[in-house]
Amino acid sequence: MTFQKAQWPRKLRSQEWYGGTSRDNIYHRSWMKNQGFPEDLFDGRxxxxxxxxxxxxxxxxxxxxxxxxxxxxxxxxxxxxxxxxxxxxxxxxxxxxxxxxxxxxxxxxxxxxxxxxxxxxxxxxxxxxxxxxxxxxxxxxxxxxxxxxxxxxxxNGKWRGQDVGSGTALWQMSEAVKSGEMSQAEFLEAEQAMSRxxxxxxxxxxxxxxxxxxxxxxxxxxxxxxxxxxxxxxxxxxxxxxxxxxxxxxxxxxxxxxxxxxxxxxxxxxxxxxxxxxxxxxxxxxxxxxxxxxxxxxxxxxxxxxxxxxxxxxxxxxxxxxxxxxxxxxxxxxxxxxxxxxxxxxxxxxxxxxxxxxxxxxxxxxxxxxxxxxxALTQSGGIAVLRGNLAPRGAVLKPSAASPHLLQHRGRAVVFEDIDDYKAKINDDALDIDETCIMVMKNCGPKGYPGMAEVGNMGLPPKVLKKGIKDMVRISDARMSGTAYGTVVLHTSPEAAVGGPLAVVQSGDMIEIDVPGRRLHLDITDAELERRLAAWAPSIHRPISGYEALYHNHVEGADLGADFDILKGRRGKAVGRESH
Structure with missing residues (x-):
């Protein structure tokens, strides 16, 4: 690519404020000089x-x-x-x-x-x-x-002769405490070595x-x-x-x-x-x-x-x-x-x-x-984009952080309606879940959380961890930390809070994930999916004021970058009229 340099010298944008002898130019320069700036700093540099x-x-x-x-x-x-x-x-x-x-x-x-x-x-x-x-x-x-x-x-973090990776070690050690492989005292000791x-x-x-x-x-x-x-x-x-x-x-x-x-x-x-x-x-x-x-x-x-x-x-x-x-x-x-x-x-x-x-x-x-x-760690890295009736506008997964044996998997859904529901149930040994299941969490997308928190890498239930299992398929409309790992499907779009198909998944449904085939499928009939979506009603609180309301009213889906619809594009550097 060739780039055509501008002619120099030329009048700079800052000279609209500082160049000249008008009342406004003097106003702008004189206030700046209370910081001790010499006169020649405003000469067009x-x-x-x-x-x-x-x-x-x-x-x-x-x-x-x-x-x-x-x-x-x-x-x-x-x-x-x-x-x-x-x-x-x-x-x-x-x-x-x-x-x-x-x-x-x-x-x-x-x-x-x-x-x-x-x-x-x-x-x-x-x-x-x-x-x-x-x-x-x-x-x-x-x-x-x-x-x-x-x-x-x-x-690098250093603890007991090993390197400690910020974030990654936190997730690993937290799971180790739940499985009984690490004591709480050791976890607290390791904390001192994480951010040095x-x-x-x-x-x-x-x-x-x-x-x-x-x-x-x-x-x-x-x-x-x-x-x-x-x-x-x-x-x-x-x-x-x-x-x-x-x-x-x-x-x-x-x-x-x-x-x-x-x-x-x-x-x-x-x-x-x-x-x-x-x-x-x-x-x-x-x-x-x-x-x-x-x-x-x-x-x-x-x-x-x-x-x-x-x-x-x-x-x-x-x-x-x-x-x-x-x-x-x-x-x-x-x-x-x-x-x-x-x-x-x-x-x-x-x-x-x-x-x-x-x-x-x-x-x-x-x-x-x-x-x-x-x-290479994997010959097919990058980000896999999955689509299907569960994610019509796409969902993402990071193959290099996933377990190869779970990249093609069919399992029974265990559904959490939101992050609070997950926290209330995950440590209960009575929860009907095993390592073949697929954990599903709803209402954690841009509008649902709000803000789309990094909660998609849900910690596994202790009763599964104690069996030595380190990974399960997890699906949500949330994000996860870049330091996290696992077979985690994220950014499912449309999100549950706006009535995406994720909103109507029920515990016991069968879900198929096929990363090589880029497919994410809820195994129910089209008629049943349409019936559930027609009966769905939003349950999240809608903010009525402040920045959160601005966010809720204007944020786009994860598949579009979760920016505000009113902020797309370049609006340029022009300011308009002067203030004085």
Whole structure:
């Protein structure tokens, strides 16, 4: 892809605020000078926003204040004026009922902040799961030059001589306590070893997946995704990102130039190769909707079906993000895809170079972490999209995290009407369930939860765990953490809360899952399904005010990215009339 650089110098957007001698220009400049800015900083140099999701309530992003200073240095070095501002920071670790409820709120915050302020470009500082897609969504809607720098993953957890993967170990150990294999005291001891440095999850969870997606899309500098948060090279990356955004403004290199259909196809294939989170499906669909790129669930299945998963990281594999970085990180994965004819090498990146140029000459320094294609964890990675009478608009499953013997399975449904019903019943030994059953949970989708929480990887009943069983088929309209694992069918659409077929599944129904055949079937007649749907009535509470009401009234289904229908597309950078 060729990119036509803009002529420089030219009048920048920020000069509508700061350039000239009108009353309004003087008003804007004079207030800024109370911070001690010299006069010549407003002389036409690029004004760069540092959009920071730092928050002590968002532990994955709590170190971003330090990183922002490195970005600031880079912007000054390149001749720009850096201005840092906060935006809403949805924390996966803290927010209730779920951070996903607030991803769109964060995206709205970012979009309006970029449009309403005198900014020529922006550095998007992200880390925790929802912050990366939210900031990319907001930036795509405004379409001023933008670049991502992530906070990086934590160091490996260490406990009793073994590496502890954040999230993944939590699910494993929780199940071990229920089965009697681990004591509660040991679980509490292990807790102290799980998060031993700043940064996001050290597994290939959603945070690391979305950092990889930003890089694969071309929206971050090459090598950004895997550098540990506390590694000095993370600070170097931040400073280089600050330098680069100034040149992007001079060239007028925008998200719409970079986030094209080929870029999204690269990201989908990269997700399959790294064994990335199922959450990437929803987030990339939402980002594409903002970027006005036609991306669908069918693209996910088409592009990911024949992609080998070559990154041997938890939850699909063995290692953690530290080892991934030392092995060469995402550039090595992208080079493998390129060599296999699975990457659009001419896709443009924020560097101004193509992705093929960026990864030229990279080497794999550990082929047990980044595997040769012939030794892949699975030859058919990616995200499987299942359809059938139970999921007319699709459901997703991550084959690399599933049990091979369950990828084709027929079982009796054990139904939980919602998460509270599940919690009330799952530990009861009287529950009529065994390992051949299929666990079904309803009303946990975008409208149903609300917000579509990460509860789809339902813990197994203790009486099954005590038999040594580690996995069962689970189906819901919820999401699951990218750190989770198992034969888990997610994002079933339409969701139960809007009357999708999932809403009328009954305990005792037989369900068939056929991942190779991409089929999810409720084994009742068409007439019986129609009868049940006709008799169905919604049972969820409908909010009448506040953000939750806005969310409920405008959120789209998981198959469309769960964005708001009123926020699709680019609305541009124009502000309209001045305020004074």
């Amino acid at each position: 690029p004004v760069i926003g540092i959009c920071n999701t730092w928050s002590e309530l968002t532990p994955c992003n709590a170190h971003l204040r330090d990183l922002a200073e490195r970005v600031r240095h880079g912007i000054y070095e390149a001749g720009g004026l850096p201005l840092e501002f906060p935006v809403f920071s949805p924390s996966e670790a803290s927010l209730r009922p779920t951070a996903m409820l607030y991803r769109n709120l964060c995206a709205m915050d970012v979009e309006e902040a970029l449009r309403a302020n005198p900014l020529d470009g922006v550095v998007l500082m992200v880390g925790c799961d929802k912050t990366t897609p939210a900031l990319l969504m907001g930036a795509a809607s405004v379409d001023i030059p933008a670049i991502v720098v992530t906070g990086g993953p934590m160091l 440095s700043p940064g996001s999850c050290n597994t290939m969870g959603t945070a690391s997946t979305m950092a990889s997606m930003a890089e694969a899309l071309g929206m971050a500098l090459s090598g950004n995704a895997a550098i540990p948060a506390v590694d000095s090279r993370r600070r170097v990356m931040a400073q280089l990102t600050g330098r680069r955004i100034v040149d992007m403004v001079k060239d007028d290199l925008k998200p719409s130039d970079i986030m094209t259909k080929p870029a999204f196809e690269n990201a989908i294939r990269a997700n399959g190769a790294i064994g990335g989170s199922t959450n990437a499906v929803i987030h990339l669909l939402a980002i594409a909707g903002r970027a006005e790129v036609d991306l669908t669930l069918d693209d996910w299945d088409r592009l990911g079906r024949d992609i080998p998963t070559i990154v041997n990281l938890q939850p699909s594999g063995k290692y953690l993000m530290e080892e991934f970085f030392y092995a060469g990180g995402l550039p090595v994965v992208l080079k493998s895809l390129l060599e296999g004819g699975k990457l659009h090498g001419d896709a443009l990146t924020v560097s101004g170079r193509t992705i093929a140029e960026e990864i030229e000459g990279v080497k794999n320094w550990n082929d047990d972490v980044i595997l040769p294609v012939e030794q």
